[in-house]
Amino acid sequence: MDELKHFIYDHLISIGTNETTAVYLNMLGLLLALLIIIFIIDFIIRKLLIGVFAQFASKSKTNFDDLMVKNKVPRNIAHITPLLVALEFISDVFYDFPDFEIVVERGLKVFAIILTLWIVRSILHTLKDYFKTLPNLKDKPIDSYIQVFMIFAWVVGIFSAIALITRTPFIHFITGLGAASAVIILIFKDTIMGFVASIQVSINDMVRIGDWITFQKYGADGDVIEINLATVKVQNFDKTITTIPTYALISDSFQNWRGMTNSDGRRIKRALYIKQSGVKYLSKEDVEDLKNIQLITSYLDTRQTDISNYNEANQINKELLLNGRNLTNLGVFRKYIDSYLKHHSAINKDMMIMARQLAPTTQGIPLEIYAFSSDKRWENYEYIMSDIFDHLIAALPYFDLEVFELPSNTNFI
Structure with a gap:
């Protein structure tokens, strides 16, 4: 040799x-x-x-x-x-x-x-x-854990290289870094917080890849596409990408729509604002006319009989409609909405269905529809909700009711 x-x-x-x-x-x-x-x-x-x-x-x-x-x-x-x-x-x-x-x-x-x-x-x-x-x-934040192991490996590798170059035993080199631990923690603050947040997010199952979340503070409204050690990427519905710090998921409030996605229906919660001056008692003639509406015919028959029996038993003077018990056009319309929703093919009948009146406002009386569509897909959900309100707005004149709206230029002309 x-x-x-x-x-x-x-x-x-x-x-x-x-x-x-x-x-x-x-x-x-x-x-x-x-x-x-x-x-x-x-x-x-x-x-x-x-x-x-x-x-x-x-x-x-x-x-x-x-x-x-x-x-x-x-x-x-x-x-x-x-x-x-x-x-x-x-x-x-x-x-x-x-x-x-x-x-x-x-x-x-x-x-x-x-x-x-x-x-x-x-x-x-x-x-x-x-x-x-x-x-x-x-759907777990695997990237976060891999990044933590990789960061740990790089830190050990860099320290080993420096110890090798300086001819310092590795254990002595690490011991000497103890004094600088506060600086190291400060440098890796975001990484440490992100790692802790990733563990909490995973253990508590707060967010998964594919979840639809809404995070108003960061302007995020879309699907989670990536969960890293330091950031969470959300693809908004306009196809833009919003980056959120991972630790913000546990320090701030956000909305996760997974519960809706996994449920049997998607909630419809919207109100019609009824003009208050249009609300009135119904006379016998008005009730007879409304009986032509098939969805509430049986209700009006039963209800009218109960009211008449009560008024007669209590000798109520019905020359004035205000006396005794009466039906109102708003109350009958509310019942019509309830019946209409229960007969609608796209509404989940096993979940809550309700038409409720909220406190009056300066814009009128809110008549809120609270129900759940069977189809949870966004496009179909919007179509179902629009179809329901198209029908109800068009049905209002049959009950001598109007939707409140601010006057436009044509009203003044």
């Missing part, structure tokens, strides 16, 4: 080359030869490993090995052997330059640390992609 170390040197000396020049050329020749050998070994092993992994992945039923190939795990592992060869023979290359040998050897060891980080990153990315294909884990 000693003969090989000085083969080029001996040849150069034999042809009359200066000794100093021969030493340097000998080193460069050996270095070039080692680099060629390393390149060939790396090429062969890389091709073999990638080929073996690809062939195994094509026959395997699981997609884990496919993801390993996709994330370059075998490619990174293939670099280990050439690196070991370089570490083994670098002392022979720089036999006459011990100072260079120390520097290059440290450089190779630092590269070994970086290569280890590459391999760890590839494996973690493979695990991340694989976990996202599992039904029980695909």
